[in-house]
Amino acid sequence: MKNSPILFIIFAAIFSVSVVQSCRHMPKSAQGSGVAGHYRMYCAGCHGDNLEKFAEKQWMEASGTAAVERSIKYGIPNAGMPAFEKTFSDDETRALAVYVKNGIPADRTQLKPAVTAEGILQSEEYNLVIDTVVTGLEVPWGMAFLPGGDLLISERSGTLHRLSQGVLSAPIEGLPPIMATGQGGLMDIALHPDYDENGWIYLSYSALDTTSEERRGATGVMRARLSGNKLIDQEILFVGTPPTNRGQHWGCKLAFDGKGHLYFGVGERGQHFDFPQKLDNTNGKIHRIYDDGRIPADNPFVNTQGAITSIYSYGHRNPQGTAIHPVTGEIWETEHGPKGGDEINLILPGRNYGWPEVSYGINYDGTILTPDTIRKGIEPPVMQWTPSIAPCGMTFVTGDRFKKWENNMLVGSLRFDYVERVVLDGQKVVHLEKIAQGIGRVRNVVMSPDGLVYIGLEEPGMIVRLVPIE
Template sequence: MRFFLLIVSAAVLLSCRSEHKDPNDGLALDNGTTSSYRIETVVPELNNPWGMTWLPDGAMLITEKSGELIHFKDGKKTQIKDTPDIYVRGQGGFLDVVLHPNYKTNGWIYFTHASSEGGGEGGNTKLIRAKLDGDRLTNIESLYKATPNTTKGQHFGSRIAFDKDGYLYFSVGDRGNRDVNPQDIGRDGGKIYRLHDDGRIPADNPFVGVSGAKEAVFSYGHRNPQGMDLHPITGEIWTHEHGPKGGDEVNIIKKGANYGWPVISYGVNYSGTSFTDLTEKEGMEQPVHYWVPSIAPCGMAFVTGDKFPAWKNQLLVGSLKFNYVELLKLDGNKVIGREKIADGIGRVRNVRVGPNGYIYIALEGQGIVRLLPN
């Protein structure tokens, strides 16, 4: 009876929350109707491929969360040497990888990873850049290291994206310190950061000159953003982040904006109990879209190129929990439909669109596959 009452209580709570403006209202999840495709394996036998990008010669660089950096070309995997020291714990490890927009000119590659650098036991998220010389990383530069270190194993983030003006954005999750980090601009964690490509803080960042603030912070009030991409038309940075039980979100990042975590949320504690009665509050951003129940989103990409014309400029989001990729159909900044892609494929850790226009999906315990149009 007690278990039944807990279920009913959680259901009533979520029902009450849905009385607010609901981006999910009426958006049934279609089972794939707008494009025909086949799936082929590209990189087999990977454990937890977290980040992936492409070099100009078509080779892939892949981060394994356990700490390896893999170069893959023509069916051959090469482990890159002289990589940074990776702190591997829980959700932390070797995380994202992207190329500088002018990589062909300057050769810079950007990484986020969990690091034990600095004082205190444990680790936190770090942003670096480096160059690739044959099978070695060289010229490693530290650009930002979140503090303090902690032995908690959750919510490191982290994704990286460049905007059209060359600014670099990256995310750090709240590191399991929900009630302190996200709403405090003087602390790392639960933030989206913006830097110049060499790690300098832009003079027009929103909290430059604010006493005690982390001046690299661009937006705050985030939980654990593990998806980030540049909108191909508007040039805005879009992210998604894990909610607790319910309340995963898609957000458009605005300068100095507060995204509300944990003051407002469409989710509840994993136990089903409530930690806030609010889903909206003045001065806090509403998500473009949210999921109840959670899909555990990881990896995000706008569809570009002409390989999938029915999906062009629409948004792909991977689901760790339900083993598929979700296509969010957009009308401007509004989600008007949802479609299930590659259903049952496995735990999706990342989804990207390659320079050839094909869609690549990184799968835990499997490897990387790609979608090819029929």
């Protein structure tokens, strides 16, 4: 493609509000339609949100836009660029050519190669481009999109950053004491559903017990507001009990249900015989609280003597995916099994999900943990993976960019380096597809406000996004 004389407007991609302010040469009123919308839909996947992915050519310096218009209208077949003669009117083609000509970076050193056909991935429903959002991270755990286009990124090592127009901020100040040990550290981020009005940002983390001489901790949830590069108005909403010195199985994905409730899972902290089947501790449980930390009066164990009142369900090993179905409002969860027996669960109030009394997995040394995979009175998984995929992060597909995947579940695989697309029919899994195999250890999967799939990777630490080509 470097030898092509002109544009390669081949692929479709939508504007990413989370990384850059695309269409910066257009008024905001035009950014959702017209020429800017045409560029987003048909060009940005190859040529970038900032019109930066073009090989430097003579047409950039020539007067007029005739050459650009010809390439858009008739394509460049030997380079793989289709014709858009039937897509755009002459006026639309001319407007798009002007938009591109005026929008490319004046500093030509900022130009990058356009995406080529060799960079396309095929899935059952879409051709995809993997677009790099940011590199140079360690273990990016959480992602949350701020109004206006910036992206908050949590690093498990205990730092929080803001990505603004491609630039990663210095660590944001104001975090609580964090026990960044083993699998613990700073974990998920979520914005309050009414963030525009109240500014609340929610964080899950490994809360360091500052009252103990021994280094120990428990899963915590905090909310705060962002002012500049500092968190203010911090409120601790939840800290698990008891704290332990273990470094594993902290959980903890955050999910709002739109009804004022916040759901999150806490792992059993590597002590499966001590915690998950008992209600006097927070470990190995799914919890439900109000957005200000209060306990809902209809939580299932509010009136159970000695029980932790935030508990919504119990018998969990290490839940690292929690998401609300966008249509039904159901609470879905993924959790790590031992050697085999990773699970997808539909979370119901007061139910026992069995760990460690029931499991499809075995101990890491190959010995039998339990002979039972099902048992009366225990909620079975909707689906289980053996061998384990190490499910981490999950989301439901929303928006208009992946309509063929609408309401499908996406689950990251830490072990096998791909994203699993899970198709549901009601409460049953009816189809699975592995997406972006070999992409790297998937730590998290989220949907952006503009309907693209963002993926947090470790080894190396980076964030990428999936862009559909139509």
